[in-house]
Structure formats: structure tokens, C-alpha cells
Amino acid sequence: MLHNLKQISGHKLAASDGTIGHVKDFYFDDKTWAIRYLVADTGNWLSGRQVLLSPYSFGRLDHDGKVLSINLTKKQIENSPSIDANRPVSRQYEQNYYNYYGWPTYWEGDGLWGSGEYPAFTPLDRPYDFQSYDYPRWDDIHLRSVNAVTGYDIQATDGSLGSVSGFLVDQKKWVIRELTVETGHWYSGKEILITPAKIERISYTESKVFVKLSKGNLERTEEKHLATVGT
Numbered sequence: 268m269l270h271n272l273k274q275i276s277g278h279k280l281a282a283s284d285g286t287i288g289h290v291k292d293f294y295f296d297d298k299t300w301a302i303r304y305l306v307a308d309t310g311n312w313l314s315g316r317q318v319l320l321s322p323y324s325f326g327r328l329d330h331d332g333k334v335l336s337i338n339l340t341k342k343q344i345e346n347s348p349s350i351d352a353n354r355p356v357s358r359q360y361e362q363n364y365y366n367y368y369g370w371p372t373y374w375e376g377d378g379l380w381g382s383g384e385y386p387a388f389t390p391l392d393r394p395y396d397f398q399s400y401d402y403p404r405w406d407d408i409h410l411r412s413v414n415a416v417t418g419y420d421i422q423a424t425d426g427s428l429g430s431v432s433g434f435l436v437d438q439k440k441w442v443i444r445e446l447t448v449e450t451g452h453w454y455s456g457k458e459i460l461i462t463p464a465k466i467e468r469i470s471y472t473e474s475k476v477f478v479k480l481s482k483g484n485l486e487r488t489e490e491k492h493l494a495t496v497g498t
Contacts, residue, residue: 269435269444270328272302272413279334280307280320282341288312290335293413294319294356295434300443300463301379302436303410304356305335313345317352320344322386322441323370343368356410385440411469419474421448421461424481431476432458446476453482 278290288309293302304319326336337344348363350356358374365372376382413434421428433447445460467477 268438270330270438271433271435271447273417273433274330275328275335276414277333278328279332280305280337281334282337282339282344284340287337287341287344288318291414293434294410295413295443297409297411297469299379301373302441302443303373306412315352316349317354318344318347319350319356319364321364321368321370323368325386325441328438339368379440379442411471415471416469416476419469419476421446422475422477423484424479426482428459428478428480428482429454435460 272293276290276292280287280289288307290305291308292306294304294306295302302322304321305325307318307320309318320337320339324337324339326338328335347367348360350360361374362372371381371383373379373381373386378384380386417431417433419431421430429448429450431446432449434443435445435447436442437444443463445462446466448459448461450457450459461478461480465478465480467479469476
């Protein structure tokens, strides 16, 4: 089942022993399109730091109650490795973060989530073992903000198709399957879906997503409210 991240934004985050805040943003890997972290808005509880939650910790998603359950305690989250809200996520931070929770690292292995295709794992019952790693302090690990990319222009081979309006994710793998695009007047204001396979690159300096499509490709698709391209 696919979920639009825009609809999950603002959902309450329920730890095993109480509410910790709400969903603020998501960070996705622009190489694999997997959601690597949820950014939590914790209000005054943990102000001054960025609180990241991995899909390894995600539990039940209740759209009716607008709640995402987190399989961690408030104390676990409070004591997790801290990262400055104004700094990018580094590999060094990630290594300490995953070591703290006892989760397998997603960047080591052949699967989407390291050794497997799903972020399913039971955390180890052991104390945090801090270690120093030799990764560059602020290396680029291709993590991008969903909120930041929302609104980017979709640049086709012959002009603009519209702008990014949402991200549809597979809840089991927590990977982006399609981008929703508002086309504007040129395509009668229809919303279309574009798969990552049709995306050539993302320019963060230009705020554009370049796709391997033309307007003609879309105009030749079957007329319907949602025209899916790239499938």
C-alpha cells in the first residue's frame, strides 16, 4: 500500500511510553529513494537538537487517529546521539546512531536496508557503546529533505511539466515509488505520477527535477485523472 508523505506530515509520534511530538519532515536517499529518517518536531522537550527516527523504529501507522507509533521509549530517544539542527547528517553520526540502537547499517550490504530489503529488526538489549569512526565529519551521503524538494519544478526535455506536490511511499520498505506532480494549465491542471526510474537528476542549486520525458509523452497517455508515467 502506498502512502503520501504529505498526508503523514503532522501526525503525532507515539513512543511506547508517551507522545514525543509530531512528524516534521523526512530525509530520503536520492540514490535509492529510500526514506532513511523521519524528522521529529519535539516541541520544548528536546529543543535545540534535531531528532531523527529511522524506519527501523516505526510501528503502526494510524491514519484515522493521525498517529505513527514508534517502538522506542522516550528515554532511548532522549539519550540517542545528538545532532545539531543546523548541520547535515554525516556518516560518522549515522554510525554512532545505528550502533546506539543496535541496528544493522543500511549502507553495508546488497539490500535496500543493508542485508535485507525491509527495515525489520529487533534492537539489541545492551548499553550504547560509543566509538570514534574515521568518516569525514560532514561527508555527503545523499540525504535530502522531502519538504525542501516539494515545490521543485519538473523539467522535461521540452519544458516544465509542473512541480513536485507529493511523494508516495511503500510502507513496508519505506521507499519512494512515485512523485506526484501538479501540471498546471498546460495539462488541464491534472495531477500525474512519475516514478524515480524516469528521473535523470535533481538539481538542488536550481530547485529542479530533470526527467527523461517530454510533454508529448504525457499527452499520448490515456486520459484519466491520474496518468501514471514510467511504469
